[in-house]
Amino acid sequence: MLRVSDLSVNYGDTRVVDKLNLALGQDEILMLVGPTGCGKTTILQALAGLIPISEGEISLGNWASTPKKPIPPEKRNVGMVFQDFALFPHLTVQQNVCFRLKDTQLADHWLSLLGLENFRDAKPARLSGGQKQRVALARTLAHEPAFVLLDEPLSNLDAALKDSLRWEIRDALKKADVPAIWVTHDQEEALSVGDRVGILNKGVLEQLDTPEACYSTPASRFVARFMGEASFLQASYDNNSASNPNNTVITDIGNVPGTPLHHAHGDVDLLVRPDDLSLNGAHPSPNGTVEWVRYEGESRLYAVTLDNGSHLKVRVSHENAIKPGERAHVQLVTTHPLAVFPK
Numbered sequence: 305m306l307r308v309s310d311l312s313v314n315y316g317d318t319r320v321v322d323k324l325n326l327a328l329g330q331d332e333i334l335m336l337v338g339p340t341g342c343g344k345t346t347i348l349q350a351l352a353g354l355i356p357i358s359e360g361e362i363s364l365g366n367w368a369s370t371p372k373k374p375i376p377p378e379k380r381n382v383g384m385v386f387q388d389f390a391l392f393p394h395l396t397v398q399q400n401v402c403f404r405l406k407d408t409q410l411a412d413h414w415l416s417l418l419g420l421e422n423f424r425d426a427k428p429a430r431l432s433g434g435q436k437q438r439v440a441l442a443r444t445l446a447h448e449p450a451f452v453l454l455d456e457p458l459s460n461l462d463a464a465l466k467d468s469l470r471w472e473i474r475d476a477l478k479k480a481d482v483p484a485i486w487v488t489h490d491q492e493e494a495l496s497v498g499d500r501v502g503i504l505n506k507g508v509l510e511q512l513d514t515p516e517a518c519y520s521t522p523a524s525r526f527v528a529r530f531m532g533e534a535s536f537l538q539a540s541y542d543n544n545s546a547s548n549p550n551n552t553v554i555t556d557i558g559n560v561p562g563t564p565l566h567h568a569h570g571d572v573d574l575l576v577r578p579d580d581l582s583l584n585g586a587h588p589s590p591n592g593t594v595e596w597v598r599y600e601g602e603s604r605l606y607a608v609t610l611d612n613g614s615h616l617k618v619r620v621s622h623e624n625a626i627k628p629g630e631r632a633h634v635q636l637v638t639t640h641p642l643a644v645f646p647k
């Protein structure tokens with residue numbers, strides 16, 4: 305198990321990572337997300353042993369690295385996958401994957417598993433971005449790493465390729481049966497690929513949880529906003545289980561079941577995602593005005609200001625075409641519990 309205890313990293317007087325704690329299961333994939341400059345790459349570099357740590361401990365199997373007794377990178381058996389692929393341009397695919405490998409059987413295994421057999425003799429320049437990243441992954445896994453760190457492996461690829469390759473990478477990591485930490489800027493990627501998601505804010509891990517929990521019951525408003533489109537709706541909530549046995553939250557646009565966070569009670573803010581709402585431009589009693597609309601293909605995303613002053617984002621079918629400035633009726637239509645934050 306890869307274990308990180310109270311890990312802090314300073315650059316000079318500036319603390320960039322603050323008391324990070326996590327433990328990864330044998331084949332677990334942890335997606336690390338957060339705004340630019342929050343410390344994601346620094347964490348990967350610290351885990352790989354490429355930069356010194358200021359406090360805490362990183363351990364895996366038979367080694368433990370501390371500020372006083374650092375374990376050098378070559379003794380950690382870490383595999384790294386970078387966004388720029390980092391392949392040797394003068395070597396073929398086969399030579400890249402087999403680089404410094406005693407047993408080339410594993411190279412064959414990963415080359416075939418990642419669909420690279422026909423490219424064995426090609427040089428990287430001839431390959432597409434997706435193929436290059438598969439070669440980089442095959443090389444990493446052929447060396448039987450004890451854990452894998454991926455630093456935005458898909459960020460140099462186009463959208464269609466990203467979607468398929470993220471699943472190929474996930475499958476390969478699972479087959480390799482190694483823990484992995486995968487840094488991404490893409491919250492959709494984090495939610496769909498990760499076993500767990502860690503959300504960093506200014507060097508502090510704000511939440512480490514399943515994708516569902518990070519999205520539905522975020523630990524903070526920051527996490528709520530970071531993991532997707534989030535609106536906060538004025539609401540009232542009675543936390544007394546005798547008078548409110550179904551945890552009902554009352555709002556101007558409908559009542560829904562709630563999950564109270566941080567002892568929310570009384571006047572509260574309800575976390576509403578765009579798909580928790582309906583929007584009707586032909587309703588006889590509209591309760592809001594459309595501010596703008598974004599066409600998304602299958603759907604349209606609307607920004608609506610309610611007559612009570614709340615701002616909401618609503619995602620509905622593309623068939624529903626209401627223009628900015630027009631009146632419409634917004635209603636809460638969800639049946640699953642929504643997160644309730646104190647004011």
Ligand SMILES: Nc1ncnc2c1ncn2[C@@H]1O[C@H](COP(=O)(O)OP(=O)(O)OP(=O)(O)O)[C@@H](O)[C@H]1O
Pocket residue numbers: 315320338339340341342343344345346347
């Ligand atoms: N070698 C360094 N010396 C001093 N400060 C650094 C150094 N490397 C990074 N930093 C600072 O540490 C902070 C975290 O940087 P880091 O690269 O880990 O962020 P990140 O979350 O990976 O960002 P991005 O998403 O933009 O890649 C930033 O404020 C950055 O400016």
